[in-house]
Amino acid sequence: MSPRSQMQANALGAQAILPAETPPSALLDKVGAMLGLLRDSGPETVLQRRFVRASAAFAGLLEAAGSDGPLPVQAINDSVEAINRAADDGNLDTWLDMVWQHDDATYQHCLLVSGLVAAFARKLGFGESDRQLMTTAAVLHDVGKARIPLDILRKPGRLTPAERAVICQHPQIGHDMLVAQGGFAPAVLAAVLSHHEMLDGSGYPHGIGADRIPDPVRMITICDIYAALIERRSYKAPMSPEEAFATLIGMGDKLDRDLLRAFGNVVLNSSVARLGKMMARPAASAAAEDAA
Ligand SMILES: [Fe+2]
Ligand SMILES: [Fe+2]
Numbered sequence: 001m002s003p004r005s006q007m008q009a010n011a012l013g014a015q016a017i018l019p020a021e022t023p024p025s026a027l028l029d030k031v032g033a034m035l036g037l038l039r040d041s042g043p044e045t046v047l048q049r050r051f052v053r054a055s056a057a058f059a060g061l062l063e064a065a066g067s068d069g070p071l072p073v074q075a076i077n078d079s080v081e082a083i084n085r086a087a088d089d090g091n092l093d094t095w096l097d098m099v100w101q102h103d104d105a106t107y108q109h110c111l112l113v114s115g116l117v118a119a120f121a122r123k124l125g126f127g128e129s130d131r132q133l134m135t136t137a138a139v140l141h142d143v144g145k146a147r148i149p150l151d152i153l154r155k156p157g158r159l160t161p162a163e164r165a166v167i168c169q170h171p172q173i174g175h176d177m178l179v180a181q182g183g184f185a186p187a188v189l190a191a192v193l194s195h196h197e198m199l200d201g202s203g204y205p206h207g208i209g210a211d212r213i214p215d216p217v218r219m220i221t222i223c224d225i226y227a228a229l230i231e232r233r234s235y236k237a238p239m240s241p242e243e244a245f246a247t248l249i250g251m252g253d254k255l256d257r258d259l260l261r262a263f264g265n266v267v268l269n270s271s272v273a274r275l276g277k278m279m280a281r282p283a284a285s286a287a288a289e290d291a292a
Contacts, residue, residue: 028052047091050082051098054114057082058107061139065146070181079114080135087118087131092266100232105154106145109227114138116223116266123266124219134216137191140184141220144174144192157235168204171196191220198254218256222248222263225255241267 001019009017016030032052057079060072086095095115102108117138121131145153148170152163159167175193178184194217197203199210213221229244239247245264248255 024056025053028056047086047089047094048098050086051095051111054079054082054086054111055102055107058110058139061143062106062110062146065143065177071140071143071177073183076136076139079139080132083114083118083135083139084122084128084131086115087122090119090122092116092119105231105233106142109231110139110142112227112231113141113220113223116227117220120219120223120263120266124262130216133185133187134219136185137188137216138220138223140174140178140188140192141195141224142170142174143177144170144172147173147177168196172205187214187216190214191217195220195224197221198251199256200253202254215256215259218259219263222255222260225251226263226267 001017006017015034018027018030022030029049029052032048057072057075060075061079063069064071092115096112099108099111099115102111114135118131118135121134126134145167148167152159152166155163171193175189178189178192193205194203194208194213197206197208197213197217198221199213199218201207201209226244226248229239229247230241232238245268248260248263
């Protein structure tokens with residue numbers, strides 16, 4: 001903060017100058033404000049701050065996961081806290097509005113699934129520690145994708161069977177990463193490994209059935225598929241919340257009916273439906289199969 005440093009910064013076109021020891025949270029708030037994510041004040045600003053922090057935590061998480069480094073446990077916990085407090089405020093719609101502004105599909109998906117799971121767990125009356133576990137599992141559910149080649153992960157258009165087989169390794173890869181690092185709860189490991197398993201045994205990677213799929217995993221699976229259906233992807237139009245929910249219902253014995261009914265109360269009785277109507281396009285019939 002010396003006058004000379006500030007002069008040099010201004011000469012470079014600085015929009016803001018902060019002391020070197022500025023805490024990361026204050027730095028993120030500043031960057032968020034400069035990007036226009038944070039407005040002056042008001043009830044939504046707190047949520048937006050949480051969103052910026054969760055996004056930053058995801059950036060650290062995915063970078064570490066892709067580069068063989070240890071996963072940043074503190075950043076994961078921070079994002080879980082931010083997402084659960086956002087769910088406390090009951091403002092899923094604002095959360096989703098911010099998710100849609102994010103330009104990276106992987107972040108968007110993780111932030112979306114995490115927001116949905118946090119809202120779902122809260123709706124079901126889970127206690128704080130179970131909500132933390134559920135949201136941690138949601139934050140980490142696709143962490144194995146960080147090790148999938150980007151040309152496959154981001155391929156526009158349908159995948160070949162060989163490419164699909166590579167993508168289908170992500171639950172096992174993610175699970176093995178967490179086991180190798182250690183310190184993750186069994187419920188989190190189960191969700192990362194089994195979030196693509198179906199109750200009728202038709203899922204992957206192990207084709208296990210209802211007797212081996214616990215409720216928290218079933219909840220994450222529902223949120224994961226729903227998220228994939230309402231997301232915008234280069235190869236498919238997003239479904240409206242009503243269409244996406246109807247698609248989940250149409251999956252019959254693959255998903256838990258009781259949990260699905262409860263999930264309907266989370267996503268259909270709010271202005272999420274309004275948002276969905278704004279985005280509604282004809283639904284692709286194979287979209288459920290593509291749910292990532
Ligand atoms: Fe996945
Ligand atoms: Fe996913």
